[in-house]
């Protein structure tokens with residue numbers, strides 16, 4: 001069976017997959033239909049931080065699915081409380097609201113911020129504005145793409161309602177200048193992932209936090225991709241001495257098997273919600289809560305945050321030593337690295353195809369950047385196996 005043709009015949013082409021047909025996965029390894037093995041250096045955009053088919057995730061999932069799964073939030077369950085309690089403990093925040101996908105949790109944060117502005121800061125209803133960064137990626141709903149600076153995300157999908165102001169990422173003073181009496185929040189990724197693994201200079205978030213405090217504006221961080229150990233800390237905001245008012249989590253929270261996301265925030269922010277103001281049929285269901293709780297426990301018990309810091313430094317070191325005329329820049333934090341390719345010499349997409357033939361799967365981002373973000377469970381030996389191939393492909397490209 002030609003799975004590529006059959007999928008292409010009936011699937012809307014909103015993605016351009018690499019020509020690999022996957023059939024199985026285990027840990028950091030993926031298997032195609034012919035039994036070929038690939039190292040996963042992408043982890044489904046960080047959704048698979050605990051690796052594929054983690055036995056504890058599968059066990060929790062099976063047990064919970066048999067016991068209690070979806071009931072809607074019309075009732076309490078014996079797992080949602082414990083899950084949200086753990087989230088609140090880990091983040092140092094007060095309350096959480098569970099959703100499913102990252103984009104839904106971002107939407108939740110936008111609603112929270114606007115209502116907060118309206119009710120607590122006296123901004124007229126319908127006038128609240130949010131400052132975001134150029135090059136942002138926060139998901140694909142119409143509201144969210146309405147403040148994307150990426151033309152291909154927006155083209156033909158308007159009208160957009162507005163209410164967002166964009167500033168350059170990494171420039172704290174620009175935020176200070178953009179704040180008006182109607183600004184309710186600043187929404188940022190600590191590291192821009194889809195924007196090309198852009199790491200702002202040290203001190204940026206301390207400055208942004210100080211500006212937000214001074215002007216009475218909320219700071220909301222989208223850690224859907226950077227959170228839960230990816231950058232070598234539980235949360236990327238911990239690299240600087242700050243805490244956001246609202247924190248958006250997703251991807252890895254679902255243990256690589258199920259969509260689980262949440263907005264976690266201060267009591268002041270989260271108390272803008274009252275019954276009827278927001279919801280999701282599947283959000284916070286017992287199965288999701290159990291999987292979320294188990295994912296957090298695995299990250300903790302297997303010391304994946306420490307592993308990300310340690311192996312991440314090693315990964316970045318090895319990549320930085322690459323001698324190749326196609327590599328313009330190497331950057332990253334924890335097990336999350338971006339290698340910027342000179343587009344005049346090679347395309348990141350074609351390098352991904354060559355890497356796939358060598359047994360390493362990753363995906364370009366922003367057209368010119370190769371991302372490397374393996375499951376945090378990867379061993380040093382497995383990472384070496386991948387790096388050898390990456391080094392071979394990138395240095396071969398020199399000639």
Ligand SMILES: *Cc1c(COP(=O)(O)O)cnc(C)c1O
Nearest residue numbers: 101102103137138139222224225
């Ligand atoms: C992936 C991502 C999202 C959107 O998550 P979905 O689950 O795809 O809706 C939002 N923000 C960031 C930073 C992301 O990387």
